[in-house]
Amino acid sequence: MSSSSQSENPWPTLPLEAWADTCATLHLWTQIVGKIRLSRSPWVNHSWHVTLYVTATGLTTSPIPYGTRTFQIDFDFIEHQLIIRTSDGRSARFALVAQSVAAFYTRLMEGLTRLELPLTIHRMPNELVDPIPFDEDDTHRFYDAQYANRFWRVLVQADRVFKVFRAAFVGKCSPVHYFWGAADLAVTRFSGRPAPPHPGGVPHMPDWVTREAYSAEVSSCGFWPGGGAVPYAAFYAYAYPEPNGFAASNVRPAEAFYSTELQEFVLPYEVVRQAASPDETLLAFLQTTYEAAADPGKWDRSALERRADPGAASGQV
Template sequence: MASTEPRTSNEAWPALPQSEWSETCATLQIWAQIVGKIRLALMPPANHTWNVTLYPTVRGLTTSPMWQGTRILQIDFDFIDHVLTLQTDKGDRQDVPLRPMTVAAFYQKVIAALEDLGTPVRIWPVPVEVAEPIPFDEDVTHKAYDPEYVERFWRILLQTTRVFNTFRSRYIGKVSPIHLFWGALDLACTRFSGRSAPEHPGVVGLPDHVTRDAYSHEVSSCGFWPGAPGMEPLFYSYAYPQPEGFPESAVQPAAASFEKALGEFILPYEDMRQSADPEEALLQFLESTYEAAATTAHWDRQALESPSWLSSVKGTSEVA
């Protein structure tokens, strides 16, 4: 059924039914992987693969500055004017219009733009975390681009970043940046207990060394995922290693549940956006699922959580 919502939607939490933009979502995921792999090639390794991620901006997504020797390159998706901008610290710039085109064509344009800027980059030209991956230069299957739904997705990323920042500020232990992992196109934020974790068994579509580095220590991780054909967008929260009793924990809001097949708690995006207070519903989900992980895994919450946040939870304004 076609969406009844107006095509132009600037509200904070716009509708994002997968059926309306599945092909665009799949294409955007692979385009983001091309840009993300450039960042992977240029940035020095960082723990938990934090060196490869993208970040929401007031216009789209950015790599932030990357270094090729002493030269500096930055690549930005602009989802307002719908253009990919590649620019250097020398003031040079190349633009690739974002419009319906094959992955192969997009890949060729990006590689050519890098050459024209004098910042050539070689990447492994095969997508990850997708079924039946097609090399970038051979992919003429994925070619959809609906600017309206891309803009809706980006606006959700921005608003999610806003709420995640509030959640992130309540923790003084090790916590990740709020960043977009281009493999699955999900925005994530991860809290760490500080304790090491057992070796991860691996994830299909990713090298073992990537997942074992990502999960080298105990985590409680949350994020937003735009969905896939047959799966609507959702917020997720999981723990690794998964503590005994975690799936049975009571969490909020009422629309949240543990999805056994995924091994994580989920809150459907549509349920969140339709709630009386979407931001509060999302914060309830983030806090209650983290508390489920920290409690069942016996984290030292007194040492890890912000004193001001602990005071507010206890019903006092006193700050330790």
């Protein structure tokens, strides 16, 4: 059954306290799906081969190689289904309903086996304190369809605006993609210079993975549903390495602040949602936090940024 319509607010409310249990369960479900992509994909710099992507109905792995075949796994947050599709026209699906992580894991692996796609993954979640192996986790078992749909709708808006921001940069830049380790949608710009080795220390994540991910200077921004030091949905921005003066930079809008605990700028989602122009408010945050990294970091902005659309002068492509 559909749980959204064209008439709904494109920037819905998303109070973490109202869906925290669903958020935790869904986070683990996306980790299982993401690890399936990881298990079959060639390694790409900064772990870009593991991410999920926002679609018109939910999240997708994009095509995953399996011998001479490909398959993809999609979360549909309108009809609330998990769908596996293959390049030879076969498919399997099951309903996204309240069920344990262990039950989700079993159903997904059984569906892959029926499609002649047997595989194994590392069954321990990443980036979480006190993780439970997926096939043993009967603790996380919540699914509120309304809030899963709202979360996806927020991702749709963030993805759309992040892509506008990304388009102005001609240097190395990541896709706009969903990292299931921390459950955030992110886009990252690179200065083109190497960075000092990252200290690592991410829970249940090999330090070599973190060091490779941060092997070059970055200015990164994203959206996160919240938790811990920031118990609400928020946009964030950080730099690695952090240049002198970054934390004291004057960024917009005025409600944005620097979190010394997270070492990044934070903008509550509610500020964007309630703004007269959410797009302009979010773009101001993305641009000013990027400038806070690029200017004191002495990035070659004239070479890295595009000042106008190539077809703007002629009005056609």
